[in-house]
Amino acid sequence: MSELDLLAERFETDRAHLRAVAQRMLGSADEADDAVQETWVRLSRSDTSEVGNLTGWLTTVVSRVCLDMLRSRAARREDPTDLPTTAYDGGPGPEQQALLSDAIGPALLLVLDTLGPSERLAFVLHDMFAVPFPEIAEIVGCTPAAARQLASRARRRVQGERVPDDDGTDRRRAVVSAFLIAARAGDFSALLTLLDPGVVLRADPEAVKIGATAVLTGAGEVAGRFNGGAQSARLAFLDGEPGLVWAVGGQVRVAFVFGFEGDRVSRIDQLADPSAIEAMTIDIRPNSEL
Template sequence: MDQLARRFESDRPHLRAVAQRMLGSAAEADDAVQEAWLRLSRSDTSDVGNLTGWLTTVVSRVCLDMLRSRASRREEDAELPETAAPDDAHPEHEALVADSIGPALLVVLDTLAPGERLAFVLHDMFAVPFPEIAEIVGCSPAAARQLASRARRKVQGRGANSGSDRTRTRTVVEAFLAASRGGDFAALLALLDPDVVLHADDAAVRTGATAVLRGASAVAETFSGRAQGAKLAFLDGTAGLLWAPGGTPRVAFAFTVAADGRITGIELIADAADLAAMDVQRVP
């Protein structure tokens, strides 16, 4: 148990960051992380290969339940007279959360449905692949992608810096494509976050892709001198790449770009149903 506790403490900062962005409340985030510890202490995790991923899933499910409960209370209280904030609120803690996420984004996140918020936070902020998000929400990967897509459109439509974010992402993806085609390994490394993760869906793996790649060197080596047939496209409103020989989409490359302009996640989507569900806008 002591060893498990030490391992949990090493993951606590990551789990708290996930919960804070999911809930927008430092106090509720602490509650969610504590609940994750309780579930861990009662579970047999001897067969769990990726404990951090397991804990992230647990915290996400706890947060989803809390968001749904919050939404239900809002509906019940909609017709009640406005009341003062509860005595146990911690404004200074909430200010810290707003600073870590961004006040404008925090306001927009509060307008999202629970599933939309979870999908957006996990995928766009933490590069969690859609199959894993689908298991948490209880839907198909295509439906999880649509949840994130709807959330992203709301964020882009109401966020103060949405235009600059969209332009920045396109610029990064175009630079990545040029470096990949030109075999410029150094340029690829400069564009990739050191901890970048590439996920390929089952359909892409069957064509020879590696299911998971971690680290800038491994991802840069995979793409260096490649992507000759890929072209820029907007995938669910976000700049990405599309390989469509003969005009038929075969593989989509979805990117997660951090605020510093470096790529933190890449998804290879080759599943026909997921591609069909995706809003694809090709760039001439």
């Protein structure tokens, strides 16, 4: 038996576990199978001779695949035809419905679909599979404390509790949403009320290359920059904080990171450097949440 055959045999012992993880993450039997298949492809191309816990390694890989799929799904949320077929929308046949019901209840699935990709991953991995927060943090790209907070917020939403806004995130999100709405509508006066008088808009060198002004200072200048624009911008959480992104085909090309002074925007960083964007955890929200 070849080494690849031995590896395939070993993979089969974990297939059921990996499919369960993927199905709880994605809520779709078909997408779960795709995620497991991609995990096998990555395993077959990797040197795992130094891996002590192959099941743990495979769980990490399938989780990263699922996270990418969830983020891609969130970026396409505005087009219902792009959404995956799930048990509660009447799409799959009886066999798929039975498999999905075994994995996760329809009511819980509906609640999970309201969570951001990172929240969903943290909740599923920790609460359903007891994956430690340091490992979740490595997958999501955040600190263990942030991963714990993601799971906690998701858990409270699943339990039907209102998640308290202890750190003012909801207020900042409301400001960014109002900013995007005003920018799209060309409501200059509304933009001025949302901006601190001394607000600064800074663009990184990559953003300058595609036409952005390096620095703009003052509410009037910054409001004028966005007034009537941002038609393609989307509300997003950037490392857990509300901001805006411009994405093409699900790929974020520009991120707008907001800073605040009280309830007014005091700073906007326009980032187009791919390495800076790649380093961020980004959850794009649908326009229906504005």
